[in-house]
Amino acid sequence: MNSKCEQIKKQLIDMIDQGIYRIGEQLPSEIHMSKQFQVSRETFRGALKMLEEEGRILVKHGVGTFVIRPLPPIKSTLERLHSxxxxxxxxxxxxxxxxxxxxxxxxxxxxxxxxxxxxxxxxxxxxxxxxxxxxxxxxxxxxxxxxxxxxxxxxxxxxxxxxxxxxxxxxxxxxxxxxxxxxxxxxxxxxxxxxxxxxxxxxxxxxxxxxxxxxxxxxxxxxxxxxxxxxxxxxxx
Amino acid sequence: MNSKCEQIKKQLIDMIDQGIYRIGEQLPSEIHMSKQFQVSRETFRGALKMLEEEGRILVKHGVGTFVIRPLPPIKSTLERLHSxxxxxxxxxxxxxxxxxxxxxxxxxxxxxxxxxxxxxxxxxxxxxxxxxxxxxxxxxxxxxxxxxxxxxxxxxxxxxxxxxxxxxxxxxxxxxxxxxxxxxxxxxxxxxxxxxxxxxxxxxxxxxxxxxxxxxxxxxxxxxxxxxxxxxxxxxx
DNA sequence: CAGTGGTCTAGACCACCGC
DNA sequence: CGGTGGTCTAGACCACTGC
CATH class of the missing domain: 3.40.1410.10 (Chorismate lyase-like)
Known part of the structure; x- marks a missing residue:
């Protein structure tokens, strides 16, 4: 799977890790960002949704999207089914x-x-x-x-x-x-x-x-x- | 929240419960169904996605979407955070x-x-x-x-x-x-x-x-x- | 090959928030 | 009010499956 959403997501993570967007900072609006990344807004939102589920950003309706502190990696997890x-x-x-x-x-x-x-x-x-x-x-x-x-x-x-x-x-x-x-x-x-x-x-x-x-x-x-x-x-x- | 997706989802569950669509049966195609429900295909897919996450349908790429046996209700769950x-x-x-x-x-x-x-x-x-x-x-x-x-x-x-x-x-x-x-x-x-x-x-x-x-x-x-x-x-x- | 689901698009309109 | 994110749309094209 190498959907555009995932590519955008990876790019965003890289940019956060590189300090282009810092923790606590607000991201530019979705319309702005989607134009910058040359994808549709919905596609860009797909990337944001994944980041939100992973707890890397905080999306506030009517306010904006913010970079937050990443959660520590989890050792072994019961959430997923493993043998x-x-x-x-x-x-x-x-x-x-x-x-x-x-x-x-x-x-x-x-x-x-x-x-x-x-x-x-x-x-x-x-x-x-x-x-x-x-x-x-x-x-x-x-x-x-x-x-x-x-x-x-x-x-x-x-x-x-x-x-x-x-x-x-x-x-x-x-x-x-x-x-x-x-x-x-x-x-x-x-x-x-x-x-x-x-x-x-x-x-x-x-x-x-x-x-x-x-x-x-x-x-x-x-x-x-x-x-x-x-x-x-x-x-x- | 009463988005169209959720309304469609509820309607589908009702239809399954009423036996209009039976367990094991294949649903009509997304294009067909979205027209029938008078919503866009993406909206209808939103409803399907929720049903898939809840384990009520099985979606097979290139094949079709099938109604499956609902999972038993879970008593108390650790997945969600409760006090x-x-x-x-x-x-x-x-x-x-x-x-x-x-x-x-x-x-x-x-x-x-x-x-x-x-x-x-x-x-x-x-x-x-x-x-x-x-x-x-x-x-x-x-x-x-x-x-x-x-x-x-x-x-x-x-x-x-x-x-x-x-x-x-x-x-x-x-x-x-x-x-x-x-x-x-x-x-x-x-x-x-x-x-x-x-x-x-x-x-x-x-x-x-x-x-x-x-x-x-x-x-x-x-x-x-x-x-x-x-x-x-x-x-x- | 025909038919299915998966992804993406450009645009519209709505809901929410802060000023 | 202006700017943000949330939802929906109609349509296009791609990827997968079975025949």
Missing amino acids: SSEMIRSAGLTESESMISLAKLPCPEEAAERLGIVSGTPVYILERIRKANDEPVMLSINYLPVHLFGIGFEQPTFSGSLLQFVESKLGVSVNRADTEICVPLHIDRNCQQLLQYPQTTVLLLKQLHYDEGNRPVFYSLDYMRNDVFTFHLRRTR | SSEMIRSAGLTESESMISLAKLPCPEEAAERLGIVSGTPVYILERIRKANDEPVMLSINYLPVHLFGIGFEQPTFSGSLLQFVESKLGVSVNRADTEICVPLHIDRNCQQLLQYPQTTVLLLKQLHYDEGNRPVFYSLDYMRNDVFTFHLRRTR
């Missing part, structure tokens, strides 16, 4: 080993409810302990309805992302997920496998993944060590 | 009492670093235990730089939202926050005050709030009982 593998990489870790167990079993109640299937329907349950530097850092349990993943799941050859596997081998693209963030109880068996040190705490992400038609694809429990992973979020009103 | 008071209300609770302590003290290191001030700079530290049904459900600690909140903070009369107070009394509008989600250690003093029952767990939100110019305004630690509050998030690729 667990990506989260491990973005934590600066290299996944060393992952113990896998795969079984076809009746679906437990919680997963069934979230998936919108009848409790007891057969699902593949994929369980992985993921290690970095020979230490367990994450435990994932995935519930995949057999009726969606019939064949092609008998001898899966993962070395990484389940999202990618599902996408490439089964042609199902996962675009969205509903995530519940919770703190597991200490007596939770799964949680205990990660509690290595006294200062270790564990966070649990319960996620329902949807395909492009918003149909539930699989449900997952991701137990993640909070002394290894950080969870950030930029919230807006 | 703690709002979070309590949206959990279906009524705040009964809040014990307040306010002191002017040198800023501790972590808060100072996040606020971008020198450790030891004087800050107001506002600490509140918030109760519902006579039980503590949340503990908030707020760090507010004295140089921003000089006067007007000596005898604050809260009964609710700090965000609202800061906005109305001091004229600073808070638009964004960077939030880190973490699990406190069990030996954390603040956390312990909320651990009422064996099945109680506590989640900690560390938040840096920015004004409309992206200047840090205050830093807060919110300890929240996870058996009382749920934390949801809709993630997109």
Whole structure:
């Protein structure tokens, strides 16, 4: 994508970084700027809209547009949907080993409810302990309805992302997920496998993944060590 | 705001709900539809864009636009910035009492670093235990730089939202926050005050709030009982 | 190739703000 | 009131997809 809007946006960022427009300063009017950049006003406004969403400018109706202080870069973000593998990489870790167990079993109640299937329907349950530097850092349990993943799941050859596997081998693209963030109880068996040190705490992400038609694809429990992973979020009103 | 785009959007949703356009079905082309609704194509596309962001339609370049299954409503969301008071209300609770302590003290290191001030700079530290049904459900600690909140903070009369107070009394509008989600250690003093029952767990939100110019305004630690509050998030690729 | 959505345009008019 | 941003328009041309 190299739309004119994006080009203008980059130019504006460069100009701000170079100090041509300073923080706090008001930009010339949209009509003026669009003529200067030799694009239509709507196109120029497209660039402004992106900058506004990124929090680099403040647009005041009837007043003007102002350059503001850029927000600090965010480390890892929960806003975008990433695979667990990506989260491990973005934590600066290299996944060393992952113990896998795969079984076809009746679906437990919680997963069934979230998936919108009848409790007891057969699902593949994929369980992985993921290690970095020979230490367990994450435990994932995935519930995949057999009726969606019939064949092609008998001898899966993962070395990484389940999202990618599902996408490439089964042609199902996962675009969205509903995530519940919770703190597991200490007596939770799964949680205990990660509690290595006294200062270790564990966070649990319960996620329902949807395909492009918003149909539930699989449900997952991701137990993640909070002394290894950080969870950030930029919230807006 | 009652722009034409929004009106068209509502009409489309109504038509989908009424079954005029069914899930999975392809909509007529944009040109066709815009004529039918008697608006320009760009205006009609504005409505489509909103529906796409809400996950109600799937737009495929060169192919067409399709109605998809609506996502389930989300309970409480972390995506948008709300005050703690709002979070309590949206959990279906009524705040009964809040014990307040306010002191002017040198800023501790972590808060100072996040606020971008020198450790030891004087800050107001506002600490509140918030109760519902006579039980503590949340503990908030707020760090507010004295140089921003000089006067007007000596005898604050809260009964609710700090965000609202800061906005109305001091004229600073808070638009964004960077939030880190973490699990406190069990030996954390603040956390312990909320651990009422064996099945109680506590989640900690560390938040840096920015004004409309992206200047840090205050830093807060919110300890929240996870058996009382749920934390949801809709993630997109 | 025909039909779809994606982008851009030049211009119009409206809504808001400060003087 | 004049200047700003917000919305809408009719039309053009491009990019992608499936046949």
